[in-house]
Amino acid sequence: MNDRKQPIYITTPIYYVNDKPHIGHAYTTIVADYLTRACRVLGRPAFFLTGTDEHGARIAQVAAEHGVTPQTWCDEHAEHFRRTWERLDIAYDHFIRTTDDRHTNGVSRMLERMRAATGPDGQPVIYEGVYEGLYCLGCEKFITEKELVDGMCPAHLTPPQRLTERNYFFRLSAFLPQVEDLIRRDAIRILPDERKREVLGLFKQGLDDFSISREKVDWGVPLPFDPSQNAYVWVDALPNYITSIGYADDRDHFARWWTNGHVVHLMAKDILKFHAVFWPAMLLAIGEETPDVIFIHGYFTVNGQKMSKSLGNVIDPHALVDVFGPDGARHLLLTQFQLGQDGDVKAQEFVRQFNADLANDLGNLVSRAVTMIERHFDGRKPPSGGLEEADRSLREAAQSAAAAFAEAVAQYSPNSGIAAGLDLARATNRYFDRTQPWALAKTGQTERLGTVLATAAEAIRVAAIILSPDLPGKARAILKTLGFTDPESELTPEGLYGWDRCPGPFRPDGSLFPRHDKRKPQAQEKPVSHEQAEKPGPPTENVVSIDEFARLQLRTAEVVAADRVAGADRLLKLEIAIGTERRQIVAGIAAHYAPEDLVGKTIIVVANLKPATIRGVQSHGMLLAASDGDTLRLVTLDGPLPSGASIG
Ligand code: MSP
Numbered sequence: 152m153n154d155r156k157q158p159i160y161i162t163t164p165i166y167y168v169n170d171k172p173h174i175g176h177a178y179t180t181i182v183a184d185y186l187t188r189a190c191r192v193l194g195r196p197a198f199f200l201t202g203t204d205e206h207g208a209r210i211a212q213v214a215a216e217h218g219v220t221p222q223t224w225c226d227e228h229a230e231h232f233r234r235t236w237e238r239l240d241i242a243y244d245h246f247i248r249t250t251d252d253r254h255t256n257g258v259s260r261m262l263e264r265m266r267a268a269t270g271p272d273g274q275p276v277i278y279e280g281v282y283e284g285l286y287c288l289g290c291e292k293f294i295t296e297k298e299l300v301d302g303m304c305p306a307h308l309t310p311p312q313r314l315t316e317r318n319y320f321f322r323l324s325a326f327l328p329q330v331e332d333l334i335r336r337d338a339i340r341i342l343p344d345e346r347k348r349e350v351l352g353l354f355k356q357g358l359d360d361f362s363i364s365r366e367k368v369d370w371g372v373p374l375p376f377d378p379s380q381n382a383y384v385w386v387d388a389l390p391n392y393i394t395s396i397g398y399a400d401d402r403d404h405f406a407r408w409w410t411n412g413h414v415v416h417l418m419a420k421d422i423l424k425f426h427a428v429f430w431p432a433m434l435l436a437i438g439e440e441t442p443d444v445i446f447i448h449g450y451f452t453v454n455g456q457k458m459s460k461s462l463g464n465v466i467d468p469h470a471l472v473d474v475f476g477p478d479g480a481r482h483l484l485l486t487q488f489q490l491g492q493d494g495d496v497k498a499q500e501f502v503r504q505f506n507a508d509l510a511n512d513l514g515n516l517v518s519r520a521v522t523m524i525e526r527h528f529d530g531r532k533p534p535s536g537g538l539e540e541a542d543r544s545l546r547e548a549a550q551s552a553a554a555a556f557a558e559a560v561a562q563y564s565p566n567s568g569i570a571a572g573l574d575l576a577r578a579t580n581r582y583f584d585r586t587q588p589w590a591l592a593k594t595g596q597t598e599r600l601g602t603v604l605a606t607a608a609e610a611i612r613v614a615a616i617i618l619s620p621d622l623p624g625k626a627r628a629i630l631k632t633l634g635f636t637d638p639e640s641e642l643t644p645e646g647l648y649g650w651d652r653c654p655g656p657f658r659p660d661g662s663l664f665p666r667h668d669k670r671k672p673q674a675q676e677k678p679v680s681h682e683q684a685e686k687p688g689p690p691t692e693n694v695v696s697i698d699e700f701a702r703l704q705l706r707t708a709e710v711v712a713a714d715r716v717a718g719a720d721r722l723l724k725l726e727i728a729i730g731t732e733r734r735q736i737v738a739g740i741a742a743h744y745a746p747e748d749l750v751g752k753t754i755i756v757v758a759n760l761k762p763a764t765i766r767g768v769q770s771h772g773m774l775l776a777a778s779d780g781d782t783l784r785l786v787t788l789d790g791p792l793p794s795g796a797s798i799g
Pocket of ligand 1: 163179388389391421
């Protein structure tokens with residue numbers, strides 16, 4: 152069950168300490184942090200676990216290569232992960248290390264239970280045998296001849312070891328029908344669907360019993376019933392999810408989060424089989440509940456290649472934080488792909504995206520609204536008069552955004568949750584364009600100005616709450632500029648769905664989202680005006696630098712509706728979609744295109760023009776067309792691409 156108030160328990164894999172964290176590890180951890188924070192905003196109790204996987208032959212080997220004890224190595228490397236999460240503003244509830252006593256005691260307890268258990272067939276779950284076969288140290292897993300490529304492990308490109316060991320085995324075969332059934336009927340829900348199909352395929356291929364111990368690996372948890380053997384690293388690692396919350400020492404806490412909670416394991420596809428097959432079988436054997444959701448997110452590559460130290464393409468999360476701050480780094484990673492899709496990280500896009508989403512759409516908006524309230528109302532809450540249609544529709548947009556956020560979280564979709572927040576910020580920008588508060592100020596319409604600014608401030612407040620799981624620090628900073636002295640207390644369902652809550656005083660915060668500029672870091676840059684874009688420069692200025700060109704944001708847009716402009720023969724008014732954003736633009740193309748010819752076309756627009764009023768009609772953007780004498784043709788694409796795609 153997944154009712155939206157049931158306590159939710161969210162986990163990341165525990166990461167190996169043989170290396171330092173990179174953006175792949177950071178991604179899973181940020182997603183988990185996002186979901187935890189988002190659930191709390193929605194009033195759902197949540198517990199978030201992450202940590203480090205410290206035992207096993209490989210860690211022992213790496214430590215030996217560096218001339219330190221495994222424990223020293225683990226202490227140092229667990230600290231790298233902790234520090235990285237701290238810099239990314241990750242607020243886990245517990246950080247588990249598999250070398251903690253609490254964990255090792257819990258593993259021993261689980262192994263005792265397993266040893267005493269019988270499977271559905273009445274046979275003991277654990278039996279002794281001899282393992283003869285191959286083992287990949289890099290994967291820490293037994294591997295079959297079939298899986299090798301040219302005699303090498305395909306993941307690590309190293310030859311496996313040949314082992315002959317006396318081991319204890321887990322009778323997986325006895326649990327397979329039950330696990331398969333749980334997955335088939337979504338009692339263990341594997342998301343996205345393609346991963347569920349992949350796992351169901353594994354049952355068809357057949358799965359062998361697995362060894363739960365290693366005879367010759369010293370760095371691990373001894374089997375309580377045979378201390379000459381240590382637990383196999385995965386049999387030690389998987390139960391971290393239960394030992395951390397009191398499986399062996401705090402059954403009330405354990406019941407709250409595990410037995411009665413909604414358990415969500417997040418990871419990438421590399422460790423799906425362990426979590427979707429071995430782990431549920433182990434839990435069934437010891438008589439505990441199985442997890443509710445296993446969410447497999449995408450795998451990051453960098454410039455088309457797997458991230459690896461030897462290729463030198465590892466992106467260090469610290470470097471991202473150095474440049475973009477914790478919130479910027481989180482946002483850029485979270486929005487790279489839809490959760491669940493693989494993808495190539497385009498680091499060269501980071502600056503553009505940061506500027507577009509955070510500096511322009513959100514940062515400028517907050518600064519415009521708060522600065523005007525400070526200037527015209529002395530920073531006090533503006534008095535609000537009667538509402539007009541524009542005000543009511545912005546309020547409705549805020550309510551829809553809150554609902555969209557709640558739905559996104561229920562679907563484990565940070566991308567849709569973030570889009571809901573940014574769309575609301577964009578709707579508020581359009582509201583400003585429509586209501587023109589600067590004109591109201593100029594003409595002394597103070598009451599109407601108050602209403603507009605108060606309405607905009609409320610929409611900004613709701614957008615900040617929706618974006619708080621993505622931008623925890625900046626969302627709080629925005630709430631502070633709106634007058635909340637304890638912003639945390641506003642991150643609640645009352646805050647999200649409520650209205651007329653900004654207390655003031657309103658004080659601008661200049662450091663919210665400084666724009667990034669490759670030439671002049673943090674320089675403020677204004678959007679280009681229609682005039683600048685329309686006026687041809689003198690001939691000597693015809694040469695444009697790449698940086699100047701890059702200031703123009705060219706985007707694909709779909710024409711959603713088109714109409715003539717009354718009283719202006721040459722003009723058409725187009726409603727366009729740029730991604731999820733809707734705008735109106737006015738173009739002088741009526742002599743060349745009938746309105747009905749344009750609907751559904753994908754055109755190219757300059758998206759960062761200052762809005763203008765042309766013959767009394769709002770225009771926000773300019774389309775590109777080529778002309779030769781009397782002939783004019785729209786610039787279009789030579790193949791389909793969704794609207795909102797950038798052109799450069
Ligand atoms: N220690 C095991 C997990 C035990 S959990 C009981 C392990 N550790 S790991 O350090 O290799 O982490 C693997 C996980 O890190 C992936 O499942 C994923 O969550 C994250 N990622 C590592 N590299 C990644 C990418 N390149 N892209 C996306 N996520 C990645 O396996």
